[in-house]
Amino acid sequence: MRRTTTSTALLTDMYELTMIEGAMRSGTAQRRSVFEVFTRRLPERRRYGVVAGTARVLDAIEAFRFGPEEIDYLSRAGIVGDETLDFLRDYRFRGSVWGYGEGECFFPGSPVMTVEGTFADAVVLETVILSILNHDCAVAAAASRMTTAAHGRPCLEMGARRTHEEAAVAAARAAVVGGFAGTSVLEAGRSFGIRAIGTAAHSFTLVHDDEEAAFAAQVATMGPGTTLLVDTYDVTRGVERAVAAARAAGGELGAVRLDSGDLVAQAFTVRKQLDDLGATTTRITVTSDLDEYAIAALNAAPVDSYGVGTKLVTGSGHPTAELVYKLVAREGTDGRMHEVAKASTSKVSVGGLKVAGRVPDEDGRAAEELVVSCERFADGLAELGRAGARPLQVELVRDGEIVEEHRGEGALAAAAQRHLQSRAELPYAGWRLSEGEPAIPTRHLDIYPADDADPAAVI
Amino acid sequence: MRRTTTSTALLTDMYELTMIEGAMRSGTAQRRSVFEVFTRRLPERRRYGVVAGTARVLDAIEAFRFGPEEIDYLSRAGIVGDETLDFLRDYRFRGSVWGYGEGECFFPGSPVMTVEGTFADAVVLETVILSILNHDCAVAAAASRMTTAAHGRPCLEMGARRTHEEAAVAAARAAVVGGFAGTSVLEAGRSFGIRAIGTAAHSFTLVHDDEEAAFAAQVATMGPGTTLLVDTYDVTRGVERAVAAARAAGGELGAVRLDSGDLVAQAFTVRKQLDDLGATTTRITVTSDLDEYAIAALNAAPVDSYGVGTKLVTGSGHPTAELVYKLVAREGTDGRMHEVAKASTSKVSVGGLKVAGRVPDEDGRAAEELVVSCERFADGLAELGRAGARPLQVELVRDGEIVEEHRGEGALAAAAQRHLQSRAELPYAGWRLSEGEPAIPTRHLDIYPADDADPAAVI
Known part of the structure; x- marks a missing residue:
């Protein structure tokens, strides 16, 4: 009890x-x-x-x-x-x-x-x-290594689901000590005043009849400056639809999120696609199984921020x-x-x-x-x-x-x-x-x- | 807050x-x-x-x-x-x-x-x-591997200090699902009715003027059936004093605890010493950095129970x-x-x-x-x-x-x-x-x- x-x-x-x-x-x-x-x-x-x-x-x-x-x-x-x-x-x-x-x-x-x-x-x-x-x-030690590896690009804590529910709140706080800039878990926002971040998961896209409907709904509530998750179906189509959804609402898309696949290669491809679409201000955030080594490897890629889960809240080994x-x-x-x-x-x-x-x-x-x-x-x-x-x-x-x-x-x-x-x-x-x-x-x-x-x- | x-x-x-x-x-x-x-x-x-x-x-x-x-x-x-x-x-x-x-x-x-x-x-x-x-x-998965390795010898959860304070309580419960027989952490005793276990740390011996005084005090409050920690100074002298302390209180010592050194070798030495002293019913419990592999290795030694900390509450890797x-x-x-x-x-x-x-x-x-x-x-x-x-x-x-x-x-x-x-x-x-x-x-x-x-x- x-x-x-x-x-x-x-x-x-x-x-x-x-x-x-x-x-x-x-x-x-x-x-x-x-x-x-x-x-x-x-x-x-x-x-x-x-x-x-x-x-x-x-x-x-x-x-x-x-x-x-x-x-x-x-x-x-x-x-x-x-x-x-x-x-x-x-x-x-x-x-x-x-x-x-x-x-x-x-x-x-x-x-x-x-x-x-x-x-x-x-x-x-x-x-x-x-x-x-x-x-x-x-x-905090894991967080510090990750922010060192990230060379100034913002790191965001998203590991609540991979650790005990109360440990998650403390982990978000410790991550901030180690240089992280925000957290997904709301209790850490309330308890410690940490900026809460997050937009949508794959399930949000899947509950809609298609990706366009999902993106339109998200942009309608969070504005074109939101981050759209583009890898539920096909990434190239996803990016295209994401930029279009933001523009239909009268703005430029804030960011796209990549959560699977070869993140380094994808970041280059997606950056080029965004630039070709004229969406040069749209940022790229990546969030799949990152640790300090993956972050270091991604530094050569056009990534704007890192969302880190499991490896952060479990102290990276x-x-x-x-x-x-x-x-x-x-x-x-x-x-x-x-x-x-x-x-x-x-x-x-x-x-x-x-x-x-x-x-x-x-x-x-x-x-x-x-x-x-x-x-x-x-x-x-x-x-x-x-x-x-x-x-x-x-x-x-x-x-x-x-x-x-x-x-x-x-x-x-x-x-x-x-x-x-x-x-x-x-x-x-x-x-x-x-x-x-x-x-x-x-x-x-x-x-x-x-x-x-x-x-x-x-x- | x-x-x-x-x-x-x-x-x-x-x-x-x-x-x-x-x-x-x-x-x-x-x-x-x-x-x-x-x-x-x-x-x-x-x-x-x-x-x-x-x-x-x-x-x-x-x-x-x-x-x-x-x-x-x-x-x-x-x-x-x-x-x-x-x-x-x-x-x-x-x-x-x-x-x-x-x-x-x-x-x-x-x-x-x-x-x-x-x-x-x-x-x-x-x-x-x-x-x-x-x-x-x-x-629970780590606990199950450990109880498999222990072949019926009781395993006791003692890892609270190595994990988030609330995660510790949940870990004690999960350990019981995986076959553990007790926990050191009192909140798990209260919340889930798990048997709480524990007697004393090295600090208890060290706060006394000598080991004899510490053992006498513990036996006076917990009875001769208690478990005495015998490795603060010299294990052989510790075992001798422990058995004597229990007998001075009119009983045979319940158990000795070994918390450092080569546990396999020590278990044999201590078992022989206890038997030579006639303390054949006195049990041996070991508690230093155990995981499922260490437990498996200790199965050949005359050990009666295992106290497991870090590796249990952190899922053994x-x-x-x-x-x-x-x-x-x-x-x-x-x-x-x-x-x-x-x-x-x-x-x-x-x-x-x-x-x-x-x-x-x-x-x-x-x-x-x-x-x-x-x-x-x-x-x-x-x-x-x-x-x-x-x-x-x-x-x-x-x-x-x-x-x-x-x-x-x-x-x-x-x-x-x-x-x-x-x-x-x-x-x-x-x-x-x-x-x-x-x-x-x-x-x-x-x-x-x-x-x-x-x-x-x-x-």
């Missing part, structure tokens, strides 16, 4: 709650803790990651409340006991969150988001924060960004913060609160991601200053209060702008679509006082 | 609404139409598809209403004009839907779902139906099922139904209402998918009878009324049961994980009266 509550609290793995229960028992639930979102590696062929979903994380944190419906389920299902239910009933996140600005590029080891609070307050946000960032960052959420520091029995990390051989982490900056070379291009493990933010910032690095983290939540500018009106446009700048700053090799190293290397610096190391924690 | 309306109406591509507007203008909006959900091909390495999401489609159709919030957006954004807004304000789906029973296997050309109604009524459901089915079927929603028949000017199909070279479709059945061989195994194009359901059913085929379609919505058994309590369990039976019926080759043909071939039979063909429609 579709639920009616807007709480995000149950978009959570059960073990977050059983951990709170255990920690309440052992007295560690109130230990001050620092969790970090980062990736150990970029997916294959990705030279950089793109932060997206920050504003959605803030909304999710605000809505992370255990109301009567949530408590009732947890109680009925016996997930945790009464004492924990009492804690959850009163829960609201009272800690702080820093993160890379939305749209910023990131690399292996970049502290993309940092959550500080009591262990109980911070651990419970793990699942929903990762869900949002892993999805949105994956889509990498539907998740592989971000993890790890405890990197926590209060010890001495009341001070100690860096911690898992010691398993295959999943090495770096402990400690991290402060990160991007170090430029003499031409102002990004040369290095400097990540400083430190006890306090100020210590790390001082280190960034010495290296001439641009600080990358912004405060998103301060003592439970959301910093509104990161989700308010304008946050999405600001993220798209930030991404453009951050990507432009990368070395040329970082824009390549092919296999290769991250655009810049990550350097870790640990300025934790050595004698504070917790003997139980392995760095 | 998170929205508060529960309407699904804007989870829709803009062009569905502009098509309605155009069709209202041309007088075709009221033409009786048949849309079909099918796939042209199965993703690489898939021998069969799995229908999942049917119950969610029914919920989405019920909630597909344009309330004041939706109308307000459409009006403000200028998506359609007033006449169309009036139509949408009164919209509820009044047509009928048939579909393969949830859990049923399907093949290229299988009419997975059929939507009949006026053009306007039926076209507008395209996006949300495809979103749900493309996502849920992709996850194929995050979308490639289902499309096409107009296959519509009323003509003569008032009769005519089959229609797009004539593009690269995207061939078969027109007409379809009735489908699975034809058995003499041993009762599935031998063929028989798909009959016909004017009326009864004609196709008669053909199935002649071929001895098992009919595959069930009525899901009748004249706008949802058939409750397909989404009510028990629908999910019935779907899981149906999938088990449908998969068991396939030829052995159909269960292989490797590259190959669909498990059974699809045969199309067109019994449309030939002289009814619409001259404008190309078959």
